Amino acid sequence: MRIDIMTLFPDSVDAMMQTSIIGRGQQRGHILIKSHQIRDYTTNKQMQVDDYPYGGGRGAVMQADPLYRCWAHIKEEAGMEKSRTIFMSPCGRTFDQTVARELKDSYDHLILICGHYEGIDQRFIDECVDEELSMGDFVLTGGEIPAMAVADAICRMVPGVLPDAECFMEESHWDGLLEHPQYSRPEQWHGRSVxxxxxxxxxxxVAAWRKKESYKRTMIRRPDLFAKFDETTLTTKAERKILQQAKEEVAQENKT
Incomplete structure (x- = not known):
């Protein structure tokens, strides 16, 4: 998996993407994440990438030409067929674990574009962008944090980045549920026991307890998620029993 990030702040992106698990994944050759300074693709001495918006209004808009030059360079350099260009935007569909899995399974190459100011010229979006993705119903000062979140969520699922698939398949949202509570040493802490x-x-x-707590946590904290959970996927009597126990315990806790 290769991910190219178009940004005005490549140092900030590199500082995060070259450390910890994602950094080690790159060192081992399982993934490649490259940041590209959009200003390097300007044609003026000032390295200007923005200008006033047509029609008036506050702020500035990132110009189409520097973005296009950067994008075209990446496409030529990568030369990968299963490629997708994504603009990080509050106007896009909401990014979640399902979208992360979809992108990881469908593409070998992603180009993530980080906007700033009042956005980017719509003509570049119309010509080069395949889709827009949003982190949720809020606005940030730039697209770097969302782009890094998307890259991290996808790359950690690439084989070899984590020790095995169980590391992410048992986490929150993989199967539409929240993850069970976790505990570590010591057995007693501030009067609370494991x-x-x-x-x-x-x-x-242990496995039954963790599954039951996953159900309970999802029911209590994210009833919207639990409402989407397909109980028909539980094929054994033991699985259905665990779910029923979780429902009964939540109902009892609500009474008290």
């Missing part, structure tokens, strides 16, 4: 089942060494009971 649940006994996690100390039992019984892998079956």
């Amino acid at each position: 649940p006994e089942v996690l100390l039992s060494g019984h892998h079956g009971n």
